Amino acid sequence: MKKILVVGLGLIGASLSMALQGFEDYEVVGAVRSQATYDKAVARRAADRLTFDPAAELPGADVVVLCQDPAGIIGFLREHKDRFKPGALVWDVCGVKTAVAQAAECLPHGVDFIGCHPMAGKEVSGIDNAEGTLFRNTHFIVTPGPRATQEHLDLLHRMADWCKFGDVIETTPERHDEMIAYTSQLMHVIAVSVCDNEELFSCVGFEGGSFRDCTRVAALDPAMWTQLFTLNAPALSRTVARLEERIHQYRVAIENNDRETLRAMLSSASDRKKQINLERARGDDVRPKF
Amino acid sequence: MKKILVVGLGLIGASLSMALQGFEDYEVVGAVRSQATYDKAVARRAADRLTFDPAAELPGADVVVLCQDPAGIIGFLREHKDRFKPGALVWDVCGVKTAVAQAAECLPHGVDFIGCHPMAGKEVSGIDNAEGTLFRNTHFIVTPGPRATQEHLDLLHRMADWCKFGDVIETTPERHDEMIAYTSQLMHVIAVSVCDNEELFSCVGFEGGSFRDCTRVAALDPAMWTQLFTLNAPALSRTVARLEERIHQYRVAIENNDRETLRAMLSSASDRKKQINLERARGDDVRPKF
Numbered sequence: 001m002k003k004i005l006v007v008g009l010g011l012i013g014a015s016l017s018m019a020l021q022g023f024e025d026y027e028v029v030g031a032v033r034s035q036a037t038y039d040k041a042v043a044r045r046a047a048d049r050l051t052f053d054p055a056a057e058l059p060g061a062d063v064v065v066l067c068q069d070p071a072g073i074i075g076f077l078r079e080h081k082d083r084f085k086p087g088a089l090v091w092d093v094c095g096v097k098t099a100v101a102q103a104a105e106c107l108p109h110g111v112d113f114i115g116c117h118p119m120a121g122k123e124v125s126g127i128d129n130a131e132g133t134l135f136r137n138t139h140f141i142v143t144p145g146p147r148a149t150q151e152h153l154d155l156l157h158r159m160a161d162w163c164k165f166g167d168v169i170e171t172t173p174e175r176h177d178e179m180i181a182y183t184s185q186l187m188h189v190i191a192v193s194v195c196d197n198e199e200l201f202s203c204v205g206f207e208g209g210s211f212r213d214c215t216r217v218a219a220l221d222p223a224m225w226t227q228l229f230t231l232n233a234p235a236l237s238r239t240v241a242r243l244e245e246r247i248h249q250y251r252v253a254i255e256n257n258d259r260e261t262l263r264a265m266l267s268s269a270s271d272r273k274k275q276i277n278l279e280r281a282r283g284d285d286v287r288p289k290f
Numbered sequence: 291m292k293k294i295l296v297v298g299l300g301l302i303g304a305s306l307s308m309a310l311q312g313f314e315d316y317e318v319v320g321a322v323r324s325q326a327t328y329d330k331a332v333a334r335r336a337a338d339r340l341t342f343d344p345a346a347e348l349p350g351a352d353v354v355v356l357c358q359d360p361a362g363i364i365g366f367l368r369e370h371k372d373r374f375k376p377g378a379l380v381w382d383v384c385g386v387k388t389a390v391a392q393a394a395e396c397l398p399h400g401v402d403f404i405g406c407h408p409m410a411g412k413e414v415s416g417i418d419n420a421e422g423t424l425f426r427n428t429h430f431i432v433t434p435g436p437r438a439t440q441e442h443l444d445l446l447h448r449m450a451d452w453c454k455f456g457d458v459i460e461t462t463p464e465r466h467d468e469m470i471a472y473t474s475q476l477m478h479v480i481a482v483s484v485c486d487n488e489e490l491f492s493c494v495g496f497e498g499g500s501f502r503d504c505t506r507v508a509a510l511d512p513a514m515w516t517q518l519f520t521l522n523a524p525a526l527s528r529t530v531a532r533l534e535e536r537i538h539q540y541r542v543a544i545e546n547n548d549r550e551t552l553r554a555m556l557s558s559a560s561d562r563k564k565q566i567n568l569e570r571a572r573g574d575d576v577r578p579k580f
Contacts, residue, residue: 119498139495169495179496182489187500190480192559193536197529199472200562204570205429205459206469208409210477213503218563222556226549233544239487240541244534246483251530254523259516266512269482272490273508280494 005061007031007054007076009041011125011134012093012118013067017047018132019163020065029057040127058083063155066092070227074103077113084111089152091116095180097143097173099231112152115173117141117180118165123219133164140165143173181235188225189240191218295351297321297344297366299331301415301424302383302408303357307337308422309453310355319347330417348373353445356382359514360521364393367403374401379442381406385470387433387463389521402442405463407431407470408455413509423454430455433463471525478515479530481508 004026006017017030030047031054032038041050051057058064058080066073073092077100084090090113092100097115104113119139122129140160144153153170160168171179194211195218203211229236253262294316296307307320320337321344322328331340341347348354348370356363363382367390374380380403382390387405394403409429412419430450434443443460450458461469484501485508493501519526543552 119496121498138498141496167495176496179489179493182487183493183497183501186484187504189537189540190484190504191500191563192556193533193540194476194480195559195563196536196555197472197532199469199529200566203469203473204566205457206409206431206466207473208411208428210481210507211473213506214477214480215563216503217500218559219567220556220560222553222560225556226553229544229552230547230549233547237541237545239489240537240544242487243483244537244541246486247479247530247534247537250479250483251527251534254519254530255527257520257523259520262519263512263516265486266482266510266515269485269508270510270512273481273485273505276485276490276494277509 002026002062003029003057003060004063004065005029005031005054005057006047006065006067008033008067008072009037009046009127009130010067011122011127011129012120013065014041014044014046014127014130015120015132015134016065016067016093016118016163017041018044018130019135020159021045021048021132023159023162026063029061031057037127044127044130046127046130055080055083059085061085062088063159064088064090066090066094068094069221069224070094070096070100070231073100077103078106081106082108084108086110088112089114089155091142091156093118095184095228096231097176101143101145101173109147112147112149113145114148114152114156115143115176116156117143117176118163119184123216125221136164137166139167139169141169141171141176143171143176145173177232178235181232182239185229185232185236186239186243188217188220189229189236190243191215192220194218292316292352293347293350294318294353294355295321295344295347296337296355296357298323298357298362299327299336299417299420300357301412301417301419302410303355304331304334304336304417304420305410305422305424306355306357306383306408306453307331308334308420309425310449311335311338311422313449313452316353319351321347327417334417334420336417336420345370345373349375351375352378353449354378354380356380356384358384359511360384360386360390360517363390367393368396371396372398374398376400378402379404379445381432381446383408385474385518386521387466391433391435391463399437402437402439403435404438404442404446405433405466406446407433407466408453409474413506415511426454427456429457429459431459431461431466433461433466435463467522468525471522472529475519475522475526476529476533478507478510479519479526480533481505482510484508 006013009030009032020028028048030050101115120134194215296303299320299322310318318338320340391405410425484505
């Protein structure tokens with residue numbers, strides 16, 4: 001029997017560990033650090049087997065899935081680089097890919113690291129909120145380097161199918177980080193910025209769906225997002241600057257009562273949004289080619 | 291039999307007209323402008339009766355609900371001010387309340403105007419998307435002026451109950467506009483600003499729930515939102531400026547790799563969001579007192 005070792009049973013790790021159970025002829029072993037998580041993992045049958053000692057499992061693990069926060073993943077790679085099984089596939093799940101790919105360069109030749117990013121999540125964390133169905137119809141982004149083997153890419157695709165991901169997107173770590181700065185990190189900057197408003201506690205009763213939707217992700221894990229933001233600073237900073245500029249243009253048009261400009265800006269943005277909604281509904285292939 | 295006249299069967303008007311049917315001993319009459327809307331209203335049984343001539347219905351209408359866009363409501367009040375039935379209750383549904391309350395000052399004494407704002411909506415418009423259930427568990431904001439009668443306020447509460455609103459929030463037009471600038475209009479400024487990005491069409495495959503949630507309302511009606519933004523320019527401009535400032539502070543911390551500041555800002559915002567989530571879940575009365 002082959003072995004998948006899932007390191008870190010937080011929200012994503014525990015959900016993956018649940019989702020991967022039964023995959024081909026693999027045993028799923030979950031590595032935890034705390035007794036509390038161990039007990040919950042047992043109660044929820046989050047893995048076929050559990051361990052407190054991932055290092056001891058590494059030499060026999062055909063697939064290793066690193067599910068810690070970015071600093072945890074980078075530290076684990078460096079600390080255990082010589083313990084991985086030759087020919088193993090190592091992948092991670094965190095939200096920045098260039099920094100992790102650079103750290104993975106320390107792995108010996110023959111250990112194949114492929115940075116991944118399941119585009120799934122919740123505004124709450126931990127194994128308590130994990131679900132084996134978390135990945136259904138979400139994107140699974142993989143960022144294979146030049147040394148990635150076709151065999152391992154095929155294996156990743158089969159695991160993605162088994163976990164019921166909606167699709168698998170292949171791109172480079174750099175392109176991933178640029179895109180994710182816009183589609184995910186910026187949304188988190190917005191959500192926390194909106195919550196940093198003195199009216200937050202007095203606005204209850206005045207909030208509709210748009211406010212709940214926009215601020216949902218503000219209940220984030222500050223330590224993890226500090227890592228994600230700083231590890232992707234150049235791309236994130238560019239996309240935040242672009243947003244600042246655009247929001248400022250709206251404010252100027254509003255303050256000047258410049259209805260013509262305002263209407264033109266709103267028409268253009270709303271047309272763009274409607275077009276992309278349509279393309280998605282039609283299932284057009286507007287996906288970038290690499 | 292008494293009569294409720296709903297003027298304008300767009301998304302909100304048609305949904306209200308559907309929801310209000312069967313309310314006490316009122317006939318619900320829907321006023322439309324186009325044959326297309328008339329035909330759809332007949333097919334969907336959107337009202338007990340339909341008319342192309344709201345002016346002719348006004349002298350017999352005990353309740354008039356104005357469901358046009360802000361300029362349409364203001365124009366209707368001015369044009370028909372002498373046709374309303376003495377003792378009638380007139381209310382509107384649009385997203386700005388000070389400008390509409392000022393326009394309603396032209397009504398003769400004895401016609402009671404109360405500006406309202408059902409905090410419900412969709413990112414799509416028109417009678418095709420209307421539903422009688424649209425208002426379930428949403429806020430119904432009412433902004434009675436000093437001349438509003440208790441009898442009419444009670445009537446509004448009973449209509450809100452009948453339409454299954456979650457609660458009725460009473461406030462002033464000015465406070466409404468200040469709050470809504472933050473909780474609703476700002477969310478729309480954000481959504482369109484995010485969509486004004488060259489990466490919008492290439493980011494498919496990289497977007498998760500936060501991106502879909504934040505940009506959902508960008509598919510807005512440009513003419514109506516131009517009105518809403520400019521009619522509430524001072525409050526909206528203040529809240530946009532506050533957001534710009536905060537987003538800029540995040541960018542500076544990210545560019546300076548200032549993890550300590552970043553983590554402190556993220557902790558504070560995320561704590562605020564978690565606290566308000568908790569208060570809502572507990573149903574605490576964090577609602578402002580007026």
